Amino acid sequence: MPVRNFIEEVTFATPEGILPAPRDAWAEDWMAMPVRARDLAFRLACLQRPVDPELLREAAADLLPFGPDRDRSTEDLKARATRPEN
Template identity: 65%
Template sequence: MLDVMLEEDWMGLPVWARNLAFRLACLQRPEDVELLRVAACDLHAFGPDWDAIAAELHRRADRLEAGQDVSLP
């Protein structure tokens, strides 16, 4: 669903719904580097309120790519 939303109608979901969808997806696939990066970029697009969470998702993706152990917060 997220892939379709991003390709067809980027603003099709309200911010609260897209954030919830990305959170659920990240909980289901916590080691998916690509998903973490897409979620982080999406959060960055909606203002400074989400920047800290987006930065943490980027750091987590970087650690996973580097092969470091990443525990969920």
């Protein structure tokens, strides 16, 4: 049920509507939410706020534990978080 609710919420949600799900999952049991759902949540939030350094760092930190196949994305997010706004 939580995953179904998340999918319904995320379809047209703002970052404020999207981010509580992965943040709550992280706080309670960091593996409670499927990795792909977490990736989707942060990807959608970052698309809406592409120059928000705090969000980009949070997204990078969330990706980091999930292995080398996400390392390039993690490094990209970290680099974007340190770039000055254009």
